[in-house]
Amino acid sequence: MVKTILLFLFLFVPTLAQVKLVPHKIMLKNGKAFNLNLPAEYEIIPAAEGLKRVRFFAKSPDGRIFVTDMYDLSDNAKGTVYILDEFNAETGKFGKVTPYLINLKNPNSVQFYKDEKEQDWLYLAETDKLTRRKFTKGETAPTDTKPQTLATFPDYGLSYKYGGWHLTRTIAFSPAGKLYVSVGSSCNACEEKEAVRASVLEMNADGSQQRTFAKGLRNAVDLKWIGKFLFATNQGADHLGLNKPDETFYALKDGADYGWASCYQSGGKVYADSEHRRREACDNVPVSYAYFPAHSSALGFDYFDETTNSEAIKNAFLIALHGSTNKKIGSGYKIVIMRKGEENQDFINGFLQGKTVMGRPCGIMKLDENSFLFTDDFSGVIYYVRKKDSTTTIASAPEAQENLVENTENANAKQPESTPKSGSCFGVAVVLFGICLRLIF
Numbered sequence: 001m002v003k004t005i006l007l008f009l010f011l012f013v014p015t016l017a018q019v020k021l022v023p024h025k026i027m028l029k030n031g032k033a034f035n036l037n038l039p040a041e042y043e044i045i046p047a048a049e050g051l052k053r054v055r056f057f058a059k060s061p062d063g064r065i066f067v068t069d070m071y072d073l074s075d076n077a078k079g080t081v082y083i084l085d086e087f088n089a090e091t092g093k094f095g096k097v098t099p100y101l102i103n104l105k106n107p108n109s110v111q112f113y114k115d116e117k118e119q120d121w122l123y124l125a126e127t128d129k130l131t132r133r134k135f136t137k138g139e140t141a142p143t144d145t146k147p148q149t150l151a152t153f154p155d156y157g158l159s160y161k162y163g164g165w166h167l168t169r170t171i172a173f174s175p176a177g178k179l180y181v182s183v184g185s186s187c188n189a190c191e192e193k194e195a196v197r198a199s200v201l202e203m204n205a206d207g208s209q210q211r212t213f214a215k216g217l218r219n220a221v222d223l224k225w226i227g228k229f230l231f232a233t234n235q236g237a238d239h240l241g242l243n244k245p246d247e248t249f250y251a252l253k254d255g256a257d258y259g260w261a262s263c264y265q266s267g268g269k270v271y272a273d274s275e276h277r278r279r280e281a282c283d284n285v286p287v288s289y290a291y292f293p294a295h296s297s298a299l300g301f302d303y304f305d306e307t308t309n310s311e312a313i314k315n316a317f318l319i320a321l322h323g324s325t326n327k328k329i330g331s332g333y334k335i336v337i338m339r340k341g342e343e344n345q346d347f348i349n350g351f352l353q354g355k356t357v358m359g360r361p362c363g364i365m366k367l368d369e370n371s372f373l374f375t376d377d378f379s380g381v382i383y384y385v386r387k388k389d390s391t392t393t394i395a396s397a398p399e400a401q402e403n404l405v406e407n408t409e410n411a412n413a414k415q416p417e418s419t420p421k422s423g424s425c426f427g428v429a430v431v432l433f434g435i436c437l438r439l440i441f
Contacts, residue, residue, distance in 0.1 A: 019312045019337065019345045026358075028381065034358045036350040039312055044348070044385050045092035047373065048084060051380035056170070056222065056300060057365035057373060058110045061120045062137040063395030065365070066100065067375065067382065068107045075155075075167055079104035081124065083140060084382065087394040092384045096396075098140050105129075105155070108168035113177070113205055121205070123179070125169035128155040130181055130207070150207030153183055154194050165219070172223035172230060179203050180230060184219035189237045189261035189276050198260055200232065200252060216258035216285070217250075222300045222363070226420060231289070233298040233319065236264060239275070242329055246291035247298045249319065249338070259285035266294075290317075290340060296332030297322035300363035302372065303420050309369045309387060313337055315420060318347060320361035320374060327355055335361050335374065340420075348385070351376075367392050 021037035029049050036044060053070040060066055064083055071078040080102050086095030101107075105126040112135060113121050120135040122142075130151040134144040153169060166184025173179055185198040192198060195212065200220055202213035213230075214220075220232040229251040236245035237260070245264035259265075262273055263282035270285045292298050300320040308314040316339045323332035333352035337345045351359045360378035367373060371386035386392060 019347065021346060021349065023350075028379070032358075032379070034350070034353065036348055036358075037346075038348045038385070039310070041310060041312075041387055042385055043092075043388050044383055046381050047087075047092055047384035048094045048097050048382040049380065051082070051097070051382070052080075053377045054082075054362070054375045054380055054382060055107075055168075055377055056109050056363035056375070058112060059365075060112055060122075060137075061114065061135065065373070065394060066110050066122075067363075068110055069380075070106045070108060070167070070377070075106065075127065077103055077105045079107040079126070081107055081110055084394075085396045087392075087396060089391040089393065092386065092392075094382070100141060106167040109170040111171040111173060113173055113179075115205060123150075123171050125171045125181060127167045127169060128153055130169065130171070132207075148207070150179075151181065151201070151203070151210060153196060154186070156186075168219070168221060170221060170223045172225055173205075174225045174230065175228075177205055179205050179207075180213060180223055180225075182217070182220035182223055182232065184221075185260065187261075188239055189218075189273065191261070191276075200230075213254055214250075214252045214256050214258065216256075216260045216263070218260040220250075221298070224301065224303075226303045231301070231303075231317075233301060234258070234288075235297055236294065237261065237273075238295070240264060240266075240273070240294075242294065244294050246288065246294065247296050247321075248288035249290040249292070249298060249301070249317075250286070251289045253286060256286055257284070265291060290338050290344075292319070292321055292336070292344065293331040295324035295326065295329050297324065298332075299361070300374070301338075302364045302366045304366060304372075305420070307369045309390075313347065315339065317420070318364055318372070319344075320364055322360045322362060322377075323352060323357070327352065327357065333357070333360065335364070367394070 022040045023035040024044050026036055027033050051069050053072055055068045058066050067082050069080045081100045083098040083100050084094045085098055107126050109125040111123045121132045122135040123132045129149050131147040131149050133147040136143045170182045181201045183196050199215040200213045203210040217234050219235040222233045224231050232250050232252055234248045244266035261276045262278040263285045264273055270282050272282045299322045301317050303317050304313045316337050319336050319338050321332035321334050334349040335347045337347050359376035361374050362377040363375040365373045370390035371392045374383050
């Protein structure tokens with residue numbers, strides 16, 4: 001009898017409630033007006049407009065926010081790194097957007113690092129190279145005009161229009177100070193001539209001791225260290241039909257081969273690609289941490305830990321699904337909530353309305369327990385999302401930066417020490433048994 005009751009309670013314990021989305025009116029300066037759908041407890045504000053192919057964020061040592069802009073989809077040298085400045089906490093808008101570096105070759109990612117001598121460095125990933133330069137707090141243009149080149153990358157044949165792929169390079173630092181760079185493939189599915197393609201590299205902060213950390217990743221677009229794991233989004237091949245392969249999200253393992261181009265994942269299972277066979281089988285190819293619909297193009301992400309004030313996204317990832325290039329497929333064009341072992345839920349949608357593209361979400365950056373920024377690289381807009389009746393502090397003037405940097409370091413100290421956990425706690429089970437069931441990686 002007791003076993004029957006326990007089984008009944010377990011089967012009928014409520015899981016995470018469905019997140020309800022409501023329309024929020026968007027009015028852009030160019031006259032474009034449309035609705036985006038997100039939870040009623042949040043508001044969404046176009047915080048900066050008039051940019052081009054704006055991509056990924058980084059916070060500088062003085063608390064300011066830098067963002068990359070690749071200009072357009074072509075292989076070009078018109079890219080820019082901007083500083084987002086003069087943030088108005090009431091309106092949720094940046095009063096000034098300052099070009100920090102210009103005439104760059106497809107800049108996708110910028111990061112900051114402080115070395116053992118307390119010197120701050122700015123790292124920049126362009127298609128053909130990885131560079132770093134000394135960074136001085138408060139500067140609005142580089143004071144170091146002689147950047148060091150730490151690595152070079154193959155950059156030929158890179159045109160989306162004519163069949164080449166993957167102009168982007170992305171940077172991440174581990175808590176131990178190791179530097180990681182993703183380098184996408186040169187093709188949809190092929191045997192690469194250079195080992196550096198379709199991989200994530202590891203090196204010291206000065207560029208020494210470069211090695212392959214993970215391979216077989218067609219295009220690992222965003223990288224982030226969260227706790228003890230390097231997470232990465234990855235885009236699948238385009239020749240397998242409309243419903244496969246999965247778009248994948250990995251907690252990368254040192255030395256792992258993720259199978260491209262001979263292996264792919266569909267429905268959470270790994271299969272061999274009959275068109276691109278290899279000697280070794282696909283049995284040892286790791287299954288992803290999470291996955292998304294085919295051709296939805298998972299790009300940027302961030303993790304919202306237990307300090308987050310919204311139950312909807314607490315202990316969860318937000319992932320930007322950029323959207324299929326083919327609008328007829330229609331997958332993606334949204335930001336989703338992802339917890340391991342749970343069904344993904346929409347957090348923001350409405351970027352594709354019928355056959356009309358209103359935007360394509362790209363990079364995501366958590367600001368605090370109530371807010372985050374994300375980029376739209378289709379319309380050149382940076383959006384600010386916050387819980388209603390909350391405010392956010394973002395540094396702009398050098399004299400206001402010291403305390404913000406300290407607060408940021410404290411917030412980073414609260415990051416999970418292990419793989420992020422699910423935020424789903426079964427309330428009835430807690431009352432009866434005193435346990436909170438969580439899915440652990």
